[in-house]
Amino acid sequence: MIMFATSDKGGTGRSVTSCNLGYRLSSRGRRVAYLDFDFGSPTAGALFELGGYERGVAPVRPQGAEAEHGQGLHSYLLGTAGTPARVNVRDATDREDMRRIRGRGGQLVLFPGDQGGGEFDRKKDADVISRCVRLLREVDEQFDVSIVDLSAGRSLAMDIVLSATADKALKDRTVRWLVFHRWTRQHIYAANSLVYGPHGLLECGRQAGHGKELLKDVRFVRTVVPQVDRLRGGSAPQAAWLHQQDRILNELAGELRVGASALLGTIPVEPMLQWREQLILDVDVQREIANRETVEAFDLLAEALLDARMWGPD
Numbered sequence: 001m002i003m004f005a006t007s008d009k010g011g012t013g014r015s016v017t018s019c020n021l022g023y024r025l026s027s028r029g030r031r032v033a034y035l036d037f038d039f040g041s042p043t044a045g046a047l048f049e050l051g052g053y054e055r056g057v058a059p060v061r062p063q064g065a066e067a068e069h070g071q072g073l074h075s076y077l078l079g080t081a082g083t084p085a086r087v088n089v090r091d092a093t094d095r096e097d098m099r100r101i102r103g104r105g106g107q108l109v110l111f112p113g114d115q116g117g118g119e120f121d122r123k124k125d126a127d128v129i130s131r132c133v134r135l136l137r138e139v140d141e142q143f144d145v146s147i148v149d150l151s152a153g154r155s156l157a158m159d160i161v162l163s164a165t166a167d168k169a170l171k172d173r174t175v176r177w178l179v180f181h182r183w184t185r186q187h188i189y190a191a192n193s194l195v196y197g198p199h200g201l202l203e204c205g206r207q208a209g210h211g212k213e214l215l216k217d218v219r220f221v222r223t224v225v226p227q228v229d230r231l232r233g234g235s236a237p238q239a240a241w242l243h244q245q246d247r248i249l250n251e252l253a254g255e256l257r258v259g260a261s262a263l264l265g266t267i268p269v270e271p272m273l274q275w276r277e278q279l280i281l282d283v284d285v286q287r288e289i290a291n292r293e294t295v296e297a298f299d300l301l302a303e304a305l306l307d308a309r310m311w312g313p314d
């Protein structure tokens with residue numbers, strides 16, 4: 001399965017949720033690849049706590065060569081790197097707690113972006129698309145789940161992967177699109193517009209050769225959602241107001257086709273993640289640093305992603 005993680009706005013929790021989702025899937029024995037397609041800001045290495053990869057992979061200067069060569073996904077897609085760099089997260093992470101349990105899970109491999117790679121600046125290029133097709137086919141054969149973290153908004157990366165997945169070499173593969181948004185009015189409108197609006201996923205998908213069935217592969221994920229029933233310390237009018245806002249947001253999400261059966265998961269506000277972008281390990285829950293509900297929400301999302309019934313024919 002290839003899973004694209006996208007969002008209209010930046011800072012939605014797309015990367016933090018996707019990294020944790022990947023980690024939970026790998027903890028259940030799945031082989032997981034994480035491809036950092038956020039070319040302008042490839043910081044997944046920081047989330048996995050991979051020293052030296054916090055801003056992507058650095059270029060190298062091969063022996064005898066005059067110039068440095070990038071080794072990340074950006075360089076691979078542009079054709080300057082033959083194969084993209086891979087980092088085995090469980091072996092290379094600086095998190096000791098994770099290294100200690102590395103034998104107990106499936107593979108988790110990061111394909112980092114290039115340090116200072118930048119967004120693509122040219123229009124869709126057939127060579128870039130065919131390299132992308134090759135890469136996605138390869139990872140889909142080697143891993144159970146390949147998570148592709150795209151940059152926020154209507155990026156060229158989104159166009160490239162839409163063209164790649166419309167290619168006959170990938171047409172038969174299982175592809176899922178997760179659209180992340182925060183639980184606010186602005187984010188709900190934005191998520192709707194990214195999928196259904198002008199130059200959105202469906203329109204760009206049509207131009208790239210997808211049919212209407214693309215929508216069957218799209219679901220929304222709510223992130224950083226306040227748990228109104230668990231608020232403590234506020235006044236009664238404040239609690240009533242917050243409940244009312246929550247209802248209003250639910251109605252809006254329904255009207256804008258971002259809720260009900262289009263919803264795949266909901267991740268609550270997690271203090272640990274508010275302070276630090278990282279993986280939550282079981283040991284963080286055992287030490288009562290992270291909330292159990294958050295990890296359960298990641299697990300539910302992982303299950304829903306893999307559950308074919310959540311991705312029915314309509």
Ligand SMILES: Nc1ncnc2c1ncn2[C@@H]1O[C@H](COP(=O)(O)OP(=O)(O)OP(=O)(O)O)[C@@H](O)[C@H]1O
Nearest residue numbers: 010011012013014015016152224269270273274277
């Ligand atoms: N469930 C959560 N609870 C609290 N804070 C969260 C949660 N999920 C993410 N965050 C925080 O929200 C911020 C944005 O998250 P993240 O970087 O994952 O978003 P993004 O959509 O990938 O952003 P960008 O567009 O910049 O790549 C981070 O500081 C992160 O730690």
Ligand SMILES: [Mg+2]
Nearest residue numbers: 014015016038
């Ligand atoms: Mg991100």
